[in-house]
Structure formats: structure tokens, C-alpha cells
Amino acid sequence: MKILFIAPRFHPNQIDLVRKLKEENHEVFFLVLNFGPSEDHRLLKPQAIPVLKSIGKFNIEPLNNSMNYFKVLPHPSEYFRILKNIKPDVVILRGGMRSFYSKLLLGYSFRKNLKIICYTQMPQYLGKKDLRKKLLNLFETGVSQFKTYTPVKYNAKEGAFKKLNNLDYIPFFVYPNTKEIKEISENEKMHFLCIGKYEERKNLKLFIQIAKALKSAKFDFKITIIGGADSEKRLKYHDYLSSLINEFDLSQEIILLKNVLKKNMFKYFEAAHVFILPSRNEPASISQLEAMSYGLPIICSIDNGTAHYVKNELNGFLVNPDQEEVLKAMNNYLLDPGLVAKHSFKSLELVNSDFSINSSYQKFIQFLKK
Structure with a gap:
């Protein structure tokens, strides 16, 4: 055809x-x-x-x-x-x-x-x-x-x-991208990944306050944010977030990357333990399904047309797109690292069945x- x-x-x-x-x-x-x-x-x-x-x-x-x-x-x-x-x-x-x-x-x-x-x-x-x-x-x-x-x-x-x-x-x-279940060792830093354009509705700014709270609580973690900055407005928003990261001394906790080529994204999915999508007013997104194909547990905003791809408390958490609920979901993994493997197994299972x-x-x- x-x-x-x-x-x-x-x-x-x-x-x-x-x-x-x-x-x-x-x-x-x-x-x-x-x-x-x-x-x-x-x-x-x-x-x-x-x-x-x-x-x-x-x-x-x-x-x-x-x-x-x-x-x-x-x-x-x-x-x-x-x-x-x-x-x-x-x-x-x-x-x-x-x-x-x-x-x-x-x-x-x-x-x-x-x-x-x-x-x-x-x-x-x-x-x-x-x-x-x-x-x-x-x-x-x-x-x-x-x-x-x-x-x-x-x-x-x-x-x-x-x-x-x-x-x-x-x-x-x-396509399934791995058969390996995500696990985190006892002394390993937990790595969270977020992908979304650098614009306000993607709700990326909340990671600033979340990182401040987790750093204050002495958690060992890293948040990588990868986004498109293909316009002057999006580039300004990227630079604004970067200035906040520097202002609050979070450069070791939050990494900002922009315009990463699709063919290079695999290494970031492979390096992460948990995927987060906190956006508001999202008609539909494929990124949580891509993350599931790499065996990642998912924290996803319910204000997202394809949030139903995530099964709440089975392969991740569906949350309201606010700081309190996203932080609570992240804490679930930080306080119980074994949950990563359990939710990873379910993500892989869903990619090979429902999707x-x-x-x-x-x-x-x-x-x-x-």
C-alpha cells in the first residue's frame, strides 16, 4: 500500500x-x-x-x-x-x-x-x-x-x-527497546528523566522546588531534563530555568539538555531509573510509552490524553501536575528503591501486551x- x-x-x-x-x-x-x-x-x-x-x-x-x-x-x-x-x-x-x-x-x-x-x-x-x-x-x-x-x-x-x-x-x-528490568543498587544515585519542550505548560519549573526539597532531605538523586528549544520563546524559557538552577545551587542535581537528536535519546533512557512527565493540558504524549519500552517506571500527570497508558501503582503513578504530588511519587521510589524493579517489570509487560x-x-x- x-x-x-x-x-x-x-x-x-x-x-x-x-x-x-x-x-x-x-x-x-x-x-x-x-x-x-x-x-x-x-x-x-x-x-x-x-x-x-x-x-x-x-x-x-x-x-x-x-x-x-x-x-x-x-x-x-x-x-x-x-x-x-x-x-x-x-x-x-x-x-x-x-x-x-x-x-x-x-x-x-x-x-x-x-x-x-x-x-x-x-x-x-x-x-x-x-x-x-x-x-x-x-x-x-x-x-x-x-x-x-x-x-x-x-x-x-x-x-x-x-x-x-x-x-x-x-x-x-x-518497539520494545529492552528486556532488562531496571534495578538500582544500594549506593547508586537515583536518576529521574523528564522530556518535554521548554515551555510553561510542560511544567518543568516545579523541578526546581522539588530538587531543593530533596537536597535538603539529603537524598542522593539526579534529574535530567531534555527539551526542544526550537524557537526564541522556548530558548528563553530554557535559559530562565538554567538561571534558577544556578541561583539555588542545583547544578549537581538538575541537568538541562536541549535539542537532543532523536537517534541519541536511547542513552538517556538507558541511564535513567524513573521517567517523569508533569505537563499540564497535554493532548497526548508518546514519551511515557517510549520510556516504558526501556523498562522505566513512570510518574505521569493525569492532565495528559495518554496518561491511561500508565497503570497507576502498577508501573508507576498518575498524579496531579503539582509539586506536592510529583514529589510524593518521587519519594515513593527514593524511600523504596525496590519499587523501581517491580514497576519496571510491569512497564515491559505492558509494552509487549497492551501496546x-x-x-x-x-x-x-x-x-x-x-
Whole structure:
């Protein structure tokens, strides 16, 4: 099958999906509006969507990382030429009908009888009677009559109240990366890992106060934070956190890294004992599942669409994204290091059962063929 993805960028949460599709002898293409500094293009080199630089006498602002992608206008004839050359069997579209690249594709599909599928991060089950989400779902899928899938089954913060029948749930794809259970020796420093862009909603600042408290309590620990700083705003936030670390003399306890290449991330997962994701208002994240594939226990905010990937008190802890609850969960491991191995075993078990790469692939292909 010839599969074309069209999205704002080649997000890391698509890498293992692309890898699996290629291993199963599908032809895979990716059209994007922009490229991130830490993207991994070893499997596939995305092609840029040609965009208009002007309309008549009016110039259009160049695309940058702070722009709203959905306002970018592709160059119609060049865009259609790419579609014609690829001749996909199916197009997987990120963003529903909100973007201009989607609207142009819709017009093209009517003429060419092109099969289009939408990918969203809206939960399959709504947690409450949320009119805004229902309307958004209808706009993205019902109005256009496209089949849609999501990696989010329900929001752990809100629970599962009502199923949206036009959404299929297919979890993120991830390959198992180890069979070894994480263990920590008696005198070993406990190493916590966090991954997230350098922006406020990722809630990284709380690690400053947490590190101060743990240092005061004489715990032996290290926190490594790895994040994207691909815009001036994110770089400023990184520098702000760095200044706080220096101000409170925490440079031995907190390590900040930015724009680490995807292909180099494995060594940080392998070196860590526990993974933490404290973000707020997170539609969906794959990083906790990646961490589970390395056998890491997980501390995850419940304000995250894919928090349900973590089984509370079995392979980690689901917490409110505040200092008190994150610190309490970290203390559980610091005070009982044996818990790391117990939760590590369960993380590996889940990756090979609930999130089996082969099972996810079969669901995906069956969905495409429906």
C-alpha cells in the first residue's frame, strides 16, 4: 500500500509507525510544513509542502515555529503536482479540516476519488458533556465524512463518559527497546528523566522546588531534563530555568539538555531509573510509552490524553501536575528503591501486551481497509 501522511511536521510519535509500515513493505511518504531541529530522518526524509510567498501585491509572512500552522497557505498547483506524482492509495491527514492544506486536499480528493483518513488526538471517550469537544469532533470528522483514528482512548483526569462512535482508538506505535528490568543498587544515585519542550505548560519549573526539597532531605538523586528549544520563546524559557538552577545551587542535581537528536535519546533512557512527565493540558504524549519500552517506571500527570497508558501503582503513578504530588511519587521510589524493579517489570509487560507493535499494526491496517 502507498501511504501518504500530511502534517505540520514529522513528529517523533510517528517514527515507529513509519518504521513498522516500511518493514511490512508499504511505501510511505510524508508532506510537512516545517522541520524540527531534533527530528530523525534516517527512515524517511519528509518533503516540504510548497507555500505561497505572496498573493498579488501582498507578501505572506514566512513560516516559523511560532506560527499557527493552520493559517499557512500551500501553493495549490505545486501541492497538487506532488500529490499527482505520489499517487497514494490513502492519505492520512493531521489536523482535520482546520488547515488550508486540508481544504485544498478535500477539493483534490473529490476530483481524484482519493481515500482520506484523519488523525486526531481527541479522546475516543469524552469524560463529560463537553459541547466544545463534540463540535470540534464533528468539524474534524463528521462534516467531512472521513474516517478518523486517535491514540487517546480517554482522559484520565475526566474519565470515560460517552463514546464518540466515529473515532477509532489505535495506540501510539513503539518497539520494545529492552528486556532488562531496571534495578538500582544500594549506593547508586537515583536518576529521574523528564522530556518535554521548554515551555510553561510542560511544567518543568516545579523541578526546581522539588530538587531543593530533596537536597535538603539529603537524598542522593539526579534529574535530567531534555527539551526542544526550537524557537526564541522556548530558548528563553530554557535559559530562565538554567538561571534558577544556578541561583539555588542545583547544578549537581538538575541537568538541562536541549535539542537532543532523536537517534541519541536511547542513552538517556538507558541511564535513567524513573521517567517523569508533569505537563499540564497535554493532548497526548508518546514519551511515557517510549520510556516504558526501556523498562522505566513512570510518574505521569493525569492532565495528559495518554496518561491511561500508565497503570497507576502498577508501573508507576498518575498524579496531579503539582509539586506536592510529583514529589510524593518521587519519594515513593527514593524511600523504596525496590519499587523501581517491580514497576519496571510491569512497564515491559505492558509494552509487549497492551501496546504490542504487532497488535497496533494489525489494528491500523484493518482500520485503513474498512
